[in-house]
Amino acid sequence: MxxxxxxxxxxxxxxxxxxxxxxxxxxxxxxxxxxxxxxxxxxxxxxxxxxxxxxxxxxxxxxxxxxxxxxxxxxxxxxxxxxxxxxxxxxxxxxxxxxxxxxxxxxxxxxxxxxxxxxxxxxxxxxxxxxxxxxxxxxxxxxxxxxxxxxxxxxxxxxxxxxxxxxxxxxxxxxxxxxxVAPGVQPTVLVPDERGLTSEARAALPAVVPHADAARNAGRAALLVHALTAAPELLFTATEDRLHQDYRAPGMPATAAVLAGLRAAGVAAVVSGAGPTILALTSIPDEHLPGMGWAAQRLAVxxxxxxxxxxxxxxxxxxxxxxxxxx
CATH class of the missing domain: 3.30.230.10 (Ribosomal Protein S5; domain 2)
Incomplete structure (x- = not known):
């Protein structure tokens, strides 16, 4: 009809x-x-x-x-x-x-x-x-x-x-x-001036990954559900990834460098989607905020x-x- x-x-x-x-x-x-x-x-x-x-x-x-x-x-x-x-x-x-x-x-x-x-x-x-x-x-x-x-x-x-x-x-x-989402989750997005393409990011992924990496990611993903909903203190460990971020890093080196610095400082940071934006789920110390070419914005869920x-x-x-x- x-x-x-x-x-x-x-x-x-x-x-x-x-x-x-x-x-x-x-x-x-x-x-x-x-x-x-x-x-x-x-x-x-x-x-x-x-x-x-x-x-x-x-x-x-x-x-x-x-x-x-x-x-x-x-x-x-x-x-x-x-x-x-x-x-x-x-x-x-x-x-x-x-x-x-x-x-x-x-x-x-x-x-x-x-x-x-x-x-x-x-x-x-x-x-x-x-x-x-x-x-x-x-x-x-x-x-x-x-x-x-x-x-x-x-x-x-x-x-x-x-x-x-x-x-x-x-x-x-x-x-x-x-x-x-648990109240202790504090999303902040770091948005670069440069753009990215999902198609290019997907093309960088291998057809197969080591079994150990897949198993580790499965455990971290399960932990992340618990961390986001009930235990934000576990977010840093729960956001570890071995399936996609490292493979995509050569295509967005600035994102990879900022992300590495944030995680070295203990920030539960990840690449947002296919990037190049970074999402932090815990607070970012001012000294670790990126400078020119990046916009930082704290957003509620x-x-x-x-x-x-x-x-x-x-x-x-x-x-x-x-x-x-x-x-």
Missing amino acids: RPSFLSEPVRVRVPATSANLGPGFDTLGLALALYDDVSARVAPAGCHVDVTGQGAGELPTDDGHLVVRAMRATFDLLGGQPTGLAVECVNRIPQARGLGSSSAAIVAGVTLARALVVDGDQRFDDAAVLRLAAELEGHPDNVAPCLLGGFTIAWTAGPQGSDGAGGAGAGGGAGACRLE DVAGARVDRGRLGHAERDPVAAGRKS
Whole structure:
């Protein structure tokens, strides 16, 4: 059945995310209180995207924009496309830095499309949103915390019964669970001026790793779940990684050098996603903060995930500086 669309605009706020968190490669993620605001409405015809803030003047302003591509994919599953689209993006999440900007765009697009359909929530539940967003992104570790907030464990299951998986992913596709973060966790992001590409970072990974390294990472990942939710004093040990960070280091030497210095000082620091941003989960002594070419920002853990409401962006919200929040 072809969908009916709302006449008024809808809006979603989506958080930045950090994936991997050291040993939790392609599995663990954390939502951070740094947000993109995106609004959309059905237009009489065509498609136009207005971008303010991060990516302005660089990102596509038509159907090529990732938000719109995610919306189109969702509309197809909901039964049909609207006559046209007008989309407004106020971006604060840095592009190509390892803070989930593409996942935020995808989650924004999927949730906006669902919200613009009159009975979208009934046709397309949150589990379906997660599965589609993960399919569009290629893996669920960033889209899960962006959608759910907090600290998430994500996975991809095969068809039901093929791997014995249960829970949200039992029917195939991505699944995730959300956990509360302990009060002692203190996220700080160190964002370099330079950009990185996830595709290049993935290309640096070997096809096989030593069994001992895989076993060590499995133990550290399990410990990290406990450390993040109940025992922050264990975060330094829990964030040790042998699966991806060392292999990627030659492609981002500045990140590798800063990370090595932080860990030598006892800071529970990791590469955020594919980098080059660094995420510290414990406080950083001032003398170990990097200098020129890096921006340090302490961020709270976002606990709400993607939030949808009605209406256009207000005047203040269209100013990324005025609207930026540190919790």
